Amino acid sequence: MIMPREDGTAAPGTGSTIQVASGRFLSRTVWRRFKRSKINLVALSFIAFLVLTALLADIIAYNKPLACKREGVLYFPVFADYLAKAGLYHWDMDKLNEDWKTATYQWVIWPPVRYLPNDIDYRNQRLLSPFGKQDVATWGERHFLGTERDGRDVLSGLVHGTRVSLTIGLLAVGIAGIIGIFLGAVAGYFGDTRIQLSTAGICMGGIGLVLGYFYGFQVRAYTLRDAMAAGSLSIFFHFLVSMAIFVAIPLLLVWCSRVFHRVPVLGKRREVWLDMMISRLIELFMTIPTLLLVITLMAMTEEKSIFFLIAIFGLLGWPNVARNMRTEMLRTRSQEFIESARALGYSHFRIMVRHAIPNCMSPVMVVLTFGVASTIVAEAALSFLGIGVPDDVMTWGGLLYSAKSNGSAWWLSVFPGMAIFLTATSLNLVGEGIRDALDPRVQYEK
Amino acid sequence: MLRYIGRRSLIFAPTLFIILLVSFLISRNVPGDPVENSMPRTPHLTYEMDAAERTLEYARISHEMGLDLPLFYFSLSSLAYPDTLYRIPVLAERQNLHELVGTYGNWPFISAYFHEVGSVLEQLKSLEAPSDEKSDLLEARRALEELRLTPKETEIQYRLALLDSLGERVPSLRTHLQAQIRQLALRYSEMKAHPERWRLYVPTLRWYGAGNQFHHWLSDLLRGHLGKSYQDHLPVAEKIKHALPWTVFMGFFSFMLSTLVAILLGVYGIRNRDRWQDNALTVGLFLMNSVPTFITAMLLMTFVCNEDYLQLFPTSGVASDGAEQWPLWYRLLDHAHHLTLPTLVFSYHSVAFISRQLRAGMLENMNLDYIRTARAKGLSERTVIWRHSLRTSLLPLATHFGHLIPALVGGAVITEYVFSVPGMGLLTMQAMFSFDHPVIIAVFTMGSLATLTGILLSDILYAMVDPRISYSKK
Numbered sequence: 001m002i003m004p005r006e007d008g009t010a011a012p013g014t015g016s017t018i019q020v021a022s023g024r025f026l027s028r029t030v031w032r033r034f035k036r037s038k039i040n041l042v043a044l045s046f047i048a049f050l051v052l053t054a055l056l057a058d059i060i061a062y063n064k065p066l067a068c069k070r071e072g073v074l075y076f077p078v079f080a081d082y083l084a085k086a087g088l089y090h091w092d093m094d095k096l097n098e099d100w101k102t103a104t105y106q107w108v109i110w111p112p113v114r115y116l117p118n119d120i121d122y123r124n125q126r127l128l129s130p131f132g133k134q135d136v137a138t139w140g141e142r143h144f145l146g147t148e149r150d151g152r153d154v155l156s157g158l159v160h161g162t163r164v165s166l167t168i169g170l171l172a173v174g175i176a177g178i179i180g181i182f183l184g185a186v187a188g189y190f191g192d193t194r195i196q197l198s199t200a201g202i203c204m205g206g207i208g209l210v211l212g213y214f215y216g217f218q219v220r221a222y223t224l225r226d227a228m229a230a231g232s233l234s235i236f237f238h239f240l241v242s243m244a245i246f247v248a249i250p251l252l253l254v255w256c257s258r259v260f261h262r263v264p265v266l267g268k269r270r271e272v273w274l275d276m277m278i279s280r281l282i283e284l285f286m287t288i289p290t291l292l293l294v295i296t297l298m299a300m301t302e303e304k305s306i307f308f309l310i311a312i313f314g315l316l317g318w319p320n321v322a323r324n325m326r327t328e329m330l331r332t333r334s335q336e337f338i339e340s341a342r343a344l345g346y347s348h349f350r351i352m353v354r355h356a357i358p359n360c361m362s363p364v365m366v367v368l369t370f371g372v373a374s375t376i377v378a379e380a381a382l383s384f385l386g387i388g389v390p391d392d393v394m395t396w397g398g399l400l401y402s403a404k405s406n407g408s409a410w411w412l413s414v415f416p417g418m419a420i421f422l423t424a425t426s427l428n429l430v431g432e433g434i435r436d437a438l439d440p441r442v443q444y445e446k
Numbered sequence: 447m448l449r450y451i452g453r454r455s456l457i458f459a460p461t462l463f464i465i466l467l468v469s470f471l472i473s474r475n476v477p478g479d480p481v482e483n484s485m486p487r488t489p490h491l492t493y494e495m496d497a498a499e500r501t502l503e504y505a506r507i508s509h510e511m512g513l514d515l516p517l518f519y520f521s522l523s524s525l526a527y528p529d530t531l532y533r534i535p536v537l538a539e540r541q542n543l544h545e546l547v548g549t550y551g552n553w554p555f556i557s558a559y560f561h562e563v564g565s566v567l568e569q570l571k572s573l574e575a576p577s578d579e580k581s582d583l584l585e586a587r588r589a590l591e592e593l594r595l596t597p598k599e600t601e602i603q604y605r606l607a608l609l610d611s612l613g614e615r616v617p618s619l620r621t622h623l624q625a626q627i628r629q630l631a632l633r634y635s636e637m638k639a640h641p642e643r644w645r646l647y648v649p650t651l652r653w654y655g656a657g658n659q660f661h662h663w664l665s666d667l668l669r670g671h672l673g674k675s676y677q678d679h680l681p682v683a684e685k686i687k688h689a690l691p692w693t694v695f696m697g698f699f700s701f702m703l704s705t706l707v708a709i710l711l712g713v714y715g716i717r718n719r720d721r722w723q724d725n726a727l728t729v730g731l732f733l734m735n736s737v738p739t740f741i742t743a744m745l746l747m748t749f750v751c752n753e754d755y756l757q758l759f760p761t762s763g764v765a766s767d768g769a770e771q772w773p774l775w776y777r778l779l780d781h782a783h784h785l786t787l788p789t790l791v792f793s794y795h796s797v798a799f800i801s802r803q804l805r806a807g808m809l810e811n812m813n814l815d816y817i818r819t820a821r822a823k824g825l826s827e828r829t830v831i832w833r834h835s836l837r838t839s840l841l842p843l844a845t846h847f848g849h850l851i852p853a854l855v856g857g858a859v860i861t862e863y864v865f866s867v868p869g870m871g872l873l874t875m876q877a878m879f880s881f882d883h884p885v886i887i888a889v890f891t892m893g894s895l896a897t898l899t900g901i902l903l904s905d906i907l908y909a910m911v912d913p914r915i916s917y918s919k920k
Contacts, residue, residue, distance in 0.1 A: 214522060214649045222548050284461050287901055288468075289893045291856030292874070296890045299878045302477050377738045381860060384740045387878060400744055404864065410755075413748045417741040425736040 030362065033437035040433035043426035050423060054163040058082070061113035061156040064100045068108035078111070101141065114141055115153035117160045117394035146411040148402045154411060157394040158419055164395045165423065168310055169376040175314025177368050180321025181357065187278035187322070188329025188360075189352050195272040200260035202270060208250030216246035232307045278322070285319040294382065304390045309382070313375050324367045328360035366435045373427035380420045396420050451906055458902050465898065469891040470663055474517065476883040479537045481508045483676045483883075505535045511673075512662040513537075516654040519661070526551040526645035529652050538595050545597035546637075551645040555637040562633045563593045566626045575618040582616045599638075606631050667891065673884035677877075682888045685873060692764065693858050693869035696785065700793035708797045712804035712839075713831055716812070728805070734798040739857050743791045743864040750787070759787050762866035788865040792857055800843060807839030841911055848904030855893045 034040055053060065064077035077100060083089035101114065115121065126149060145154040197205065217224070220242055227238040260266040294312055301308060332338065333356060341351045382388030383397025384404075396416040403412035484507055485500075508514050516532050526547050534540040546556050567590045575583050589605040589612075596602060610631065613624040666672075672682035711727060718724045751761045760766065764784045765777070772780065811817055812835060820830045862871030870889055877885035 210522065211649060214524075215647075218522065219524065219646060222545060280457075280460070284464055287461060287894070287898050288465070289851070289855040289890075289897050291859060292890050292893045295859065295874060295878060296472060296886050299881065299883065299886050300472060300476055381738060381740050381856075384744075385860070385863060385875065397740075400740065403744055403748065408748075408752060408755075410748050413741075413744040417745060421737050421741055424738065425733065428732075428736055 027362075030434070030437045034433050037433060037436075039429060043429035043433070046422060046426040047430065050162055050166060053159060054166045057160050057163045058111075060111055061115060061117075061153075061159040062111045063114060063116045063119050065105075066109045066111055069106040070103065072106070113144065113153065113156050113159065115143070115156040117152060117157040118392060119156070120150050120152060121147060145415050146409070148399065148409070148412055149406055152394070154399060154415060157399050158396065158415060161395045161399070161416070161419070164306070164389065164393055165376045165379060165420075168306065168313070168379045169372040171310045172313035172317060172375045173368055173371040175310070176317035176371060177321055177364075179314070180318035181325050181364060183278050183281070183318070184322035184325025184364075185329050185352055185357050185360070187275045188326040189333050189348070189356055190272075190274045191330075191333075192273045192275045193271045194348070195274055196269045197254065197272055198257060198261060198267045198269055200263070200266035201254050201257035202272065204253040204257045205250050208253035209246075211253075212246040212249035215249060216242040216244075220245075275326075278326070282319040282322050282326075285316065286323075288316070290316050291378065291381070294378075295385070295387065298382070298387045304388070306389055306393065309379065309388060313378065317371055317375065321364060321367050321371065325360060325364050328363050329356060332356050332359050362434070362438055366431050366438070369427055369431035369434065373424045373431070376427075377420060377424050380416075447910065450909055454902065454905055454909075458898060462895075462898055465894045466664065466667075466891070467660075469887055469894065470660055472890070473663070473883070473887040474659065476887075478881070480511065480883070481513060481537065484511065484674060484679070508535050512659055515662065516658045517660065518658055519655065520651060520653050522649060522651055524551075524646045525648035525650050526553060526642065527650075528553050528557075542595050542597050548646065549597065550637060550641040550643070552637065552640055552642040555633070555640055559630070559633040559637045560594070562626075562630045563590055566590060566623065566630055567594075569623060569626060573618060573622055579616050579618055582612055583619070586612045586616075586619065602634065606634060672888040672891075675877075675882055675885050677880050677882045677885075682884050685885060686870070686888060686892070689868060689870045689873040691869075692867055693862070693871065696789055696792055696861075696867065696869065697854060697858065699785075700789045700796070703789065704793040704796035704800060707793075708800035708804060709836070711797070712801040712808065713836060715801070715805050716808045716831060716835070717827070719809070719812075731798045731802050731805075734794055735802065739791055739795060740860045740864065742794065743787075743861060746787055746791065747864060760784050764867055785867070788861050788867050791865075792854075792861045795857065796854075803843060804836075804839055807843075808835045811835045811838055841908070844904050844908045844911065848901035851897045851900040855897065 058078055058081075059066065062078050062081075064081065065075070066078050067074070067076050069075070080089050080091070084091060121143070143153050143155070145158065147153060148157075220238070224235070224238050224242065227234040293316065297312060298304070338351060338356060341355055346354075379388055380395065380397030380400070383395045384400045386401050388397060389395055396419050399412055399416040400420075403409060403416075406412060481504055485503060505514075514533060514535060527544070528547075531540065531543060531547075534543060543556065543560060546560075547553060550556060567587065570583065570587055570590065573583065586609060589608050593602060593605050596605075609627050613619045613627040619627075670683050672686070674680065675682055675685060711731070715724045715727045718727075746759075747761065749755050751757060751759050760783065764781055766780050766784075770777075808831070817830060817834055820834045821827075825833075858869060859871035859874055861867070862869045863875045866872060870893075874886060874889045876882070877889070
């Protein structure tokens with residue numbers, strides 16, 4: 001999706017897929033074929049491992065104990081921090097600011113890694129190798145994968161970086177998926193002929209788009225800008241409002257154009273070339289050199305933010321999804337069950353959402369899986385170039401970035417490199433596994 | 447054929463236009479004031495004598511860059527905005543006025559208020575005052591200058607109150623300017639008292655004709671004027687002229703290399719299909735395809751260009767120190783030594799991609815009738831593969847080359863950045879870190895155009911070699 005190699009590899013095989021009899025997403029047949037290959041299962045378990053790491057990042061690497069007893073009082077500092085963040089718990093001032101590593105305990109259970117990614121260990125600065133001598137009090141305080149120049153722990157960075165990578169990958173592909181599935185389905189289902197409007201309706205729809213843009217985005221420009229400053233939740237809300245206005249006005253105007261139905265010229269019905277328009281749009285987005293555009297946009301924003309990164313990847317990643325969805329939909333829409341649904345008098349919209357789209361989902365899942373892989377790689381590439389995420393967020397690409405200026409520290413390039421490589425590879429393997437499982441031509445040897 | 451090419455190009459025309467439009471819009475929305483950034487830095491001049499000159503210089507540069515024109519051929523805005531707002535020369539003041547209109551919608555009042563700020567400021571500048579009041583006058587002046595730039599209600603009121611108290615307290619202000627300051631406050635309260643927000647909801651379409659920024663930008667682009675770098679005030683075209691050869695050279699060389707290697711690997715795989723060699727090759731190519739460029743680049747940097755492990759290749763640049771004096775062939779060898787790793791890193795992705803595609807294509811071919819016929823004629827396996835199977839499988843690759851270009855552009859950025867090759871990619875990154883927006887936008891525009899041309903060419907190429915494609919009938 002972002003990187004090009006998926007362009008070619010995702011396209012073949014989607015043409016003739018196994019009919020997914022039970023309807024939704026991945027059927028039992030596909031799963032049975034998928035798990036016949038051991039390597040697929042290995043890749044899938046690695047992804048599960050990554051998801052677990054991302055979820056439990058704070059339990060694996062944290063600078064406070066999981067549980068401990070001090071002066072007769074039982075503490076669960078990691079969980080207390082969670083509660084404190086939610087406003088349900090308040091640390092005493094002395095406990096909040098103290099260094100838990102030097103405290104004395106009656107008994108204590110530490111997380112496997114005793115550092116947060118941004119903790120600076122002043123005694124172990126200047127790139128300590130994982131196997132070299134480290135100035136630590138106990139074995140448990142070692143930096144298992146070494147430190148970078150300022151004394152930050154590499155392993156902790158990797159663990160917490162998993163969370164950032166997966167979040168960006170999943171959310172961006174989520175956005176791309178929603179846009180792509182919707183546009184692709186509309187293009188494929190309605191084609192160039194199925195939607196017909198009167199001349200007046202087409203004209204008013206065109207005017208409606210302009211007006212929708214005016215009232216949705218131009219009139220609300222300052223509202224949107226202020227919302228941007230206020231935080232991600234409010235920009236999300238206001239953006240939705242703007243989008244709703246943008247969509248509602250053309251629809252309303254088209255609906256109003258009914259009054260012209262009886263008028264001779266204006267009432268003449270014409271086909272709306274939805275498929276043509278959406279296909280051109282897909283083509284347009286596919287010609288944009290994504291990385292260059294992202295770099296350009298990043299250069300234009302004054303503040304780095306993960307939210308912005310997700311939005312960019314989401315808004316640029318949809319064409320590949322849409323293309324595949326459209327191909328699938330073109331195949332599905334002429335099948336009997338769609339015809340019978342029409343005969344039962346269901347509306348186009350209902351048929352599309354309830355029957356057609358679920359049946360097209362399996363091949364699209366493959367594209368989405370590849371999309372997550374390429375988004376994670378692209379995010380790492382950006383962080384590696386030093387322009388992706390904010391500086392205080394530790395990511396895999398960010399660790400590699402610090403390797404560029406510290407040539408001899410092999411642990412700074414090898415471990416994050418492995419993490420990115422393994423993640424991308426397992427996602428690609430799972431994607432190819434699903435695709436092969438969907439493709440009846442692929443034979444599995446016993 | 448010509449008709450097909452014509453049609454295909456026609457379909458690309460809107461895409462081209464939109465890409466140009468996107469570049470243009472990005473270039474007009476850069477953070478900061480482009481005029482400020484293009485102005486020569488003059489830190490030594492004093493505040494006083496600088497001001498008038500700066501204003502003139504600002505207007506001159508703004509005019510030179512065409513920034514005092516409307517943005518596009520037409521504009522869609524609301525009735526509240528006057529159609530000549532773009533003529534306000536200073537960007538920050540223009541933005542301030544724009545937001546004031548966006549808040550109150552009553553342009554005549556806003557204009558009166560804004561003019562009042564200007565006239566009070568002018569009178570204040572020409573005011574002769576005893577030396578012990580200088581600092582107060584300066585404070586008043588600052589407040590007025592900030593009033594020209596801030597649309598926020600609280601900030602305006604704070605500054606007006608400050609001016610009011612200064613007007614009460616400082617004798618020279620009290621005698622000469624107090625009336626005007628009162629007048630200014632009155633204008634402001636009038637502006638707030640008579641808002642006409644309904645005007646903001648009436649869409650208005652205005653036509654400006656060819657005298658607009660986009661028109662000028664486009665004709666400049668066609669003539670090769672890409673603006674001037676903020677960094678050293680050199681023309682961007684000049685910088686690109688120095689950087690482009692390296693990228694093109696590397697791209698061309700790695701293209702040849704990767705195609706050659708990919709074909710060899712693909713054929714090798716097919717000749718040994720269903721043996722362990724092919725399986726190993728498949729796995730190897732899959733892994734190769736999965737390793738992102740920057741990881742390979744970093745690993746090579748760490749292990750092969752490092753005095754701690756192996757120093758086989760130089761770390762950065764394209765030539766050794768003092769290489770200018772060396773004889774020609776030695777210099778070429780030096781360049782080759784420096785460029786080996788970047789070219790390898792740049793190519794291996796395409797190798798994996800192309801040979802995977804090739805292998806898949808040939809695998810499907812091998813069971814087709816024409817191959818069986820060729821075999822039945824008694825042709826050797828070698829001839830069948832090279833002359834019959836490979837040829838057909840190369841066809842679909844033609845389209846893929848076009849779609850590889852966006853990735854190559856991205857790959858060039860990363861490779862050149864890691865190995866410090868002074869090509870387009872490094873130029874982009876350096877511009878990125880020094881906020882040199884004209885350079886970034888020029889590179890983006892050129893990269894998009896290259897991509898578009900590449901895809902167009904590969905489509906035409908595909909149609910030329912494959913007679914089944916026709917665009918005349920659906």
